């Protein structure tokens with residue numbers, strides 16, 4: 302077999318690179334993926350009751366990048382969707398991110414008024430304050446609030462999700478879900494928030510349906526390595542695996558998803574309910590909120606159980622952002638720089654905690670480099 306470009310991985314990174322190279326450079330591209338489907342972790346499929354479910358965990362699209370939005374809009378129509386999340390705190394369901402609305406659910410009117418006033422005075426309406434920053438506040442009321450939110454929203458959840466406390470991870474991890482000084486009850490505040498109208502897999506099918514693109518599924522890079530001739534390799538799998546773990550394995554965190562279908566139209570009021578302090582699972586997502594299939598008589602929910610990554614048994618879903626891992630990753634990056642014909646990208650190739658839009662943005666940028674030659 303011969304291709305100009307061999308791309309390992311048919312997720313957002315690989316599919317974007319393949320589409321750009323095939324359509325803009327007119328080159329022949331072979332995309333291989335060891336799974337038996339395209340879409341990477343964003344893959345979705347209909348379950349036995351017709352609910353469109355995400356096999357590798359619920360995926361909600363959001364971005365501030367007009368470039369990414371416009372690019373993906375060529376391959377899908379969108380269904381407007383604002384994701385809402387609640388967390389169970391001391392038996393009450395409160396809006397997440399923790400906001401002025403959450404305060405009102407938990408505290409007396411007098412205390413909530415005082416805390417709101419202090420938050421507004423210190424940070425201003427609309428501010429997004431990472432919990433680890435709020436914890437540094439000197440004002441006693443804000444300290445109380447920070448301790449409360451840390452203990453009831455972040456500590457237990459992070460211990461379950463990552464196996465370590467929030468301070469042991471890069472601050473960027475908990476900063477993804479800041480304390481919001483506003484009454485905005487949406488989980489994301491991005492300019493563009495929507496779900497692909499016919500799902501992610503349909504979007505990927507359109508991205509990859511170019512005469513210059515061939516897709517080979519159920520094929521690991523290791524199996525095709527000696528079989529395919531190519532000028533350049535774009536690798537979106539785990540970078541440490543590519544180099545045979547030369548510098549030791551990079552840590553990843555995994556999840557087990559338990560899907561349950563119930564013979565009722567709805568199971569919960571919002572897309573996701575988080576359980577920071579109880580149960581071994583972190584959150585429960587009801588897919589119909591995401592897909593807009595309110596007309597179906599059944600509903601399907603996904604429980605997320607965090608677990609250690611064990612190669613061969615589960616998937617490397619999350620790179621673990623902390624300094625010592627970044628150092629190890631940099632050793633791999635040095636190896637990568639020695640290989641002129643191989644480029645790495647994606648959540649696993651770059652060892653970065655990318656959202657879907659960031660994976661696409663990174664791929665679009667890499668394409669520009671590729672196009673320059």
Ligand code: FAD
Nearest residue numbers: 310312313314335341342358360361522538647648656657
């Ligand atoms: P992937 O989607 O992981 O694709 C990599 C592909 O490479 C895989 O299909 C894999 O099988 C293949 N591969 C790897 N190694 C090899 C090999 N040796 N040979 C052949 N094939 C190989 N982002 C959001 O924006 N919103 C969300 O709500 C959201 N929710 C998420 C929930 C979970 C549980 C997870 C894990 C991620 C979530 N993400 C979300 C992030 C999103 O999944 C990623 O940003 C995106 O999938 C990254 O795309 P990628 O192509 O880089 O990687």
Ligand code: UDP
Nearest residue numbers: 388454455458459462474475477478575577
């Ligand atoms: N987080 C938390 N409690 C919550 C929600 C999030 O402690 O109720 C922390 C936790 O460390 C989590 C991180 O914030 O891993 C990022 O959350 P996000 O919802 O962005 O995670 P993802 O959807 O990527 O799994």
